[in-house]
Amino acid sequence: MVDPVNVIRCLAADVVQGAKSGHPGAPMGLAPIAHYLFRYAMRYDPKDPKWIARDRFVLSNGHASALMYTMLHLAGFGLTLQDLKNFRQIGSKTPGHPERGETDGVEVTTGPLGQGISNAVGMAAAQKHLSARYKKEGLPDLFSDTFVYCISGDGCLQEGISSETCSLAGTLELGNLVVFWDDNKIQIDGSTDIAFREDVCKRFEAYGWQILSIPKADTAEMEVFEEIIKKAKADNRPTLIRCETVIGFGSAKEGSHHCHGSPLGEDDICAVKAKFGLPPKAKYHVPPEVYADYKTHAEQLALKHVEWRAQWEEYLAGCDKPIAEELVRRFSTGPQTLDGANLKAFVEKMAIRLFADKDKPMATRKLGGIVLNEFAKEFVEIMGGSADLTGSNCTNLSVDSPFTTEHPEGREMHFGVREHGMVAMTNGISAFGGFVPFDATFLVFIGYAIGSVRVAALSHLRSLHVMTHDSIFLGEDGPTHQPVETLAQLRAMPNVYTFRPCDGVECVGAYGKCFIDKESKDAPYVVALSRQNLPSLPGSDAYLTLSRGAYVTREAEKPDMKLILVATGSEVELAINSAVEYEKVFGKGVRVVSAPCVDIFREQDEEYKREVFPDGCGVLSIEASLAFGWEGVLSHEHHGMGGFGASAPASKLAEKFGFTVESVIAHMQRLAKRSVFHPLIL
DSSP states (O other): OOOHHHHHHHHHHHHHHHHTOSOOHHHHHHHHHHHHIIIIIOOOOTTOTTOTTSOEEEESSGGGHHHHHHHHHHHTSSOOHHHHHTTTOTTOSSOSSOOTTTSTTOOSOOOSTTHHHHHHHHHHHHHHHHHHHHOOTTSOOOSTTOOEEEEEOHHHHHSHHHHHHHHHHHHTTOTTEEEEEEEOOEETTEEGGGTOOSOHHHHHHHHTOEEEEETTGGGOOHHHHHHHHHHHHHSSSOEEEEEEOOTTTTSTTTTSGGGTSSOOOHHHHHHHHHHTTSOTTOTTOOOHHHHHHHHHHHHHHHHHHHHHHHHHHHHHHHSOHHHHHHHHIIIIIOSOOBOHHHHHHHHHHHHHHHHTTOOSOEEHHHHHHHHHHHHHHHOTTEEEEESSOHHHHTOOOTTSOBOOSSOTTOOEEEOOSOHHHHHHHHHHHHHHSSOEEEEEEEGGGGGTTHHHHHHHHHHTOOEEEEEESOSGGGOTTOGGGOOTTHHHHHHTSTTOEEEOOSSHHHHHHHHHHHHTBTTOOSSEEEEEOOSSEEOOOTTOOHHHHHHTSOEEEEOOSSSSOOEEEEEOTTHHHHHHHHHHHHHHHHOOOEEEEEOSOHHHHHTSOHHHHHHHSOTTOEEEEEOSSOSTTTBTTTBSEEESOSSOOOSSOHHHHHHHHTOSHHHHHHHHHHHHTOSOOOOOOO
8 A cells, every 4th residue: 555644745735736825845744743643643533523522633833734634634524625626715625724613623723823832732721621520430531531632843832922831731731732843944934043943852841841752753654653652641741742854755845945835846746756656647646545544444433432422421321410411511502601581681680689789989800800700600611810910800710729730620720921822722722612711911911912812813712801900090000001002903803802891780791791692703702801990880781781882871861962972991980970060061961872892882783873873963982092993983083092101090190191071071072063973984
């Protein structure tokens, strides 16, 4: 039989050549590793790609996607030869970089280097938690023999995000994580020596990883990989396997950066095929015996799945009823969700129960912590933590214990000062399945993690990002910590929902949207919360927060309404106070709109949006942020920040930057002098 490894090399090269773009070099060098994983090491069922007890595979160097698609085709995941021929074409199942949700068998979206390996760390943490939580004496062990396998290139290990997550993986002793490092010593600009000379193995050893090595991995026998994996599985540390490979193995350009991001060319591919004993002119050629071997293997894997299903049923029959119901909800029927009247009743009852008697002003970060624990008490799929700011973010899970090496059954994560890696790990936990994870830091520091938030949005991964200290009113820490531009940045990103609640009632709506609303999209949800104390406002509505995004929180009490104030978060109180004073002094009605989630409001029907903001009224937005996204779109003018903040107590900052009733009324008077108000772009 022709060596399947060489078939994989040539098929991947054909895939790139057919598209006239892509990366053939890495797939050709990595083919032996991929063949070993899909043919010998991994447990999966191509007929049920979402089997919860499958091993996970992550191609972190996503530019080598031709390798992944080749393996998914051979392994029987439903990718046809025509799909391979459609590589990098519009609407295909084989986009230029692997995208979660587009192709069965692709666990996470990779391409931005460092994301995949960091997702893999999150997946490994999720699996370790499940194994510990559901391991019961006398019952089948459902999750403990599941592993996360990752292939990573030099670029992934150069990106700082991988340092963050791999450091934490060592601390947490994620022994179920195995990373194959493609040490081919080539990157786009040439040899890695020009920019990357560190001893990677010593670095990972310092992180607490087991270090193994396969010299000449592109010609190694399968038995070599088998022995290496045995060692990896026998150790309670994560394992880095250094694999010496030659990029573009077998081609005229092997060992050169010229085969990194460009097709080999027809003549070179023909020569490679001849060298490997394949028909030189036959494109996309797979010998029947290779297909047959993978088909037989898939059938054997399906039998293992059947065996596991029997263990699943035995476990459900033997465990306590609440645990059985919990498992079925998490991994069969999906997280509990509500809609319509049931959802409305749920969040309204929670808001009344938690905040009806809370007259004392309180920071929304503290109110958010109360709400988070209320949901976590009921839904065990909620798991996460903070980037070394647990007390400041108020995200301590009092209903559960911390996740540690000794107690992985805990749900509270301590990510350390690793914002970018934290969010990427959260993405991995979400992608694993059975979780709705959260993370937390200061709002300004989501800037460190924005790349991971973007990947989550693109991947349709549901998660909650608790971002406190949401404005200049955090005070004395000054402009380095005051996120005047961040809300606009988040609102500009597709498939991200950013909430800025004004009190505890709106916090219930914001968290409820992420955790239990049946109509919610799979997406990242950001909740921006205050450091300073805020009062409970009489017109707040939890259900309208999550269902409409913006609503009338105070109706005009005087006739001749020509002005509307729209505000978010801490500025809603200011808007209400300004409206009351304006009506008192000028005798003209002013409506106040609370807009905790602009993203949801923009999705509403035109009738509702014009009902909230009727034509002919001047709209003044009030938010301690820049005007971008407000002025000329959702408001006629913006009362906000014109630049960065300053270091001072919050009260002094309010005076300096005009967040006072007097300043707002002066702005309202200027706006009222306009003769015509054009319809807003809602």
